[in-house]
Amino acid sequence: MGRTASYPPGAGHPSGAAPGLRTAIAGVGMIGRVHLDAVRRTGAPVVGVSASSPARAKEAAAALGVEHAYDSSEELVTSDDVDVVHICTPNDAHAPLAELALRAGKHVVCEKPLTTSPESAATLAALARETGLVAAVPFVYRYHPMAAEARARAADGRTGEIRLVHGHYLQDWLSEPGDTNWRVDAVAGGPSRAFADIGSHWCDLVEWVTGHRITELTALTQTVDRAGGRPATEDAVQLLFRTDRGATGTLTVSQISPGRKNRLWFEVDGTRTSLAFDQEAPESLFVGSRGENGAVLRDPATLSPAAARLSVVPGGHPMGYLDCFAAFVRDVHDTVRAGGPRRTTPLYPTFDDAARMVRLTAAVLGSAADRTWKEVD
Numbered sequence: 259m260g261r262t263a264s265y266p267p268g269a270g271h272p273s274g275a276a277p278g279l280r281t282a283i284a285g286v287g288m289i290g291r292v293h294l295d296a297v298r299r300t301g302a303p304v305v306g307v308s309a310s311s312p313a314r315a316k317e318a319a320a321a322l323g324v325e326h327a328y329d330s331s332e333e334l335v336t337s338d339d340v341d342v343v344h345i346c347t348p349n350d351a352h353a354p355l356a357e358l359a360l361r362a363g364k365h366v367v368c369e370k371p372l373t374t375s376p377e378s379a380a381t382l383a384a385l386a387r388e389t390g391l392v393a394a395v396p397f398v399y400r401y402h403p404m405a406a407e408a409r410a411r412a413a414d415g416r417t418g419e420i421r422l423v424h425g426h427y428l429q430d431w432l433s434e435p436g437d438t439n440w441r442v443d444a445v446a447g448g449p450s451r452a453f454a455d456i457g458s459h460w461c462d463l464v465e466w467v468t469g470h471r472i473t474e475l476t477a478l479t480q481t482v483d484r485a486g487g488r489p490a491t492e493d494a495v496q497l498l499f500r501t502d503r504g505a506t507g508t509l510t511v512s513q514i515s516p517g518r519k520n521r522l523w524f525e526v527d528g529t530r531t532s533l534a535f536d537q538e539a540p541e542s543l544f545v546g547s548r549g550e551n552g553a554v555l556r557d558p559a560t561l562s563p564a565a566a567r568l569s570v571v572p573g574g575h576p577m578g579y580l581d582c583f584a585a586f587v588r589d590v591h592d593t594v595r596a597g598g599p600r601r602t603t604p605l606y607p608t609f610d611d612a613a614r615m616v617r618l619t620a621a622v623l624g625s626a627a628d629r630t631w632k633e634v635d
């Protein structure tokens with residue numbers, strides 16, 4: 259009997275719409291608008307937004323076609339009319355808003371870095387566990403199908419024992435003397451900038467792909483004098499590390515690399531094959547061996563099930579960053595509908611994962627300050 263072909267062949271299917279999950283978004287700058295698009299793609303309503311002032315919230319709500327403009331983010335995260343809140347504000351507002359939201363019984367999606375200190379991250383992660391609510395952080399590079407394919411190949415033995423992990427995350431938007439942003443400010447942004455902002459994404463992704471944990475590290479940081487001598491946070495980090503399973507690694511993180519826009523790249527070298535993934539060219543995964551080298555293309559018909567589930571259009575129809583966010587929000591909604599993380603194992607990155615990245619960030623800053631190796635639990 260012939261096999262019935264599906265179109266797209268073998269593709270993962272987005273879960274159904276979640277009309278009941280009323281969502282509100284605190285902060286609708288660059289990433290808040292990406293969250294808004296992702297929520298709408300699930301079919302759930304975005305019922306309200308907040309901004310840095312009531313007037314800006316009204317403007318944003320009108321521009322984005324959202325019904326309600328909250329006067330403050332505090333009002334938004336505690337509103338009776340909301341089931342899921344997304345916190346997309348500058349970093350220093352994450353912890354207080356996430357705590358208020360959890361205490362008000364809301365499911366929370368909070369942007370990274372979860373908080374600006376390891377202590378507050380631990381407190382928040384513990385609170386999230388106590389409540390049994392969904393508490394998710396969009397380390398969304400995990401949602402690229404070919405990154406998921408790398409994870410599947412590392413887990414099923416095709417890669418062999420992992421010996422080396424290396425790569426970089428490079429941007430250029432702070433490379434010129436006049437460049438600035440709230441992220442540069444150590445209060446709004448927190449004590450780490452480049453590492454907390456993008457290094458944490460790389461480490462989360464690489465730990466997720468390999469199943470290894472970074473346990474020891476030493477770091478060098480570099481800070482550009484952009485503020486006329488005022489204290490500023492680091493623009494670049496160079497990191498040397500060991501993992502709990504005996505691999506060694508290096509990472510360069512920079513927001514001052516001209517021409518590099520969002521170059522997150524990693525390579526994992528195992529005893530059988532090497533795997534390399536480039537976030538700016540996410541439709542393929544380099545798979546190298548002594549005998550044969552090549553790019554494995556995203557094709558849901560041939561990928562591992564965990565990668566095929568994220569691959570919602572056929573190969574040759576490029577997917578990207580916005581699709582990662584949509585898949586992440588679908589996982590959040592699926593877990594809410596399943597009764598929360600006590601009823602089903604969450605597939606999304608949790609507050610515990612994000613708290614680990616805050617601890618790693620503190621170890622990086624500590625190592626650079628002391629010129630020593632630091633252990634990370």
Ligand SMILES: NC(=O)c1ccc[n+]([C@@H]2O[C@H](COP(=O)([O-])OP(=O)(O)OC[C@H]3O[C@@H](n4cnc5c(N)ncnc54)[C@H](O)[C@@H]3O)[C@@H](O)[C@H]2O)c1
Pocket residue numbers: 284285286287288289290308309310330331346347348349351369370371396397398440455
């Ligand atoms: N997961 C990712 O891939 C990703 C990507 C980019 C940014 N982020 C994170 O998202 C957050 C926002 O970054 P962004 O790039 O959108 O910055 P942004 O500057 O574009 O937007 C932040 C917005 O928040 C508003 N705001 C300030 N205080 C507020 C408050 N109390 N309540 C509501 N709104 C407030 C600002 O006016 C601004 O419009 C940061 O924590 C950042 O680290 C994550």
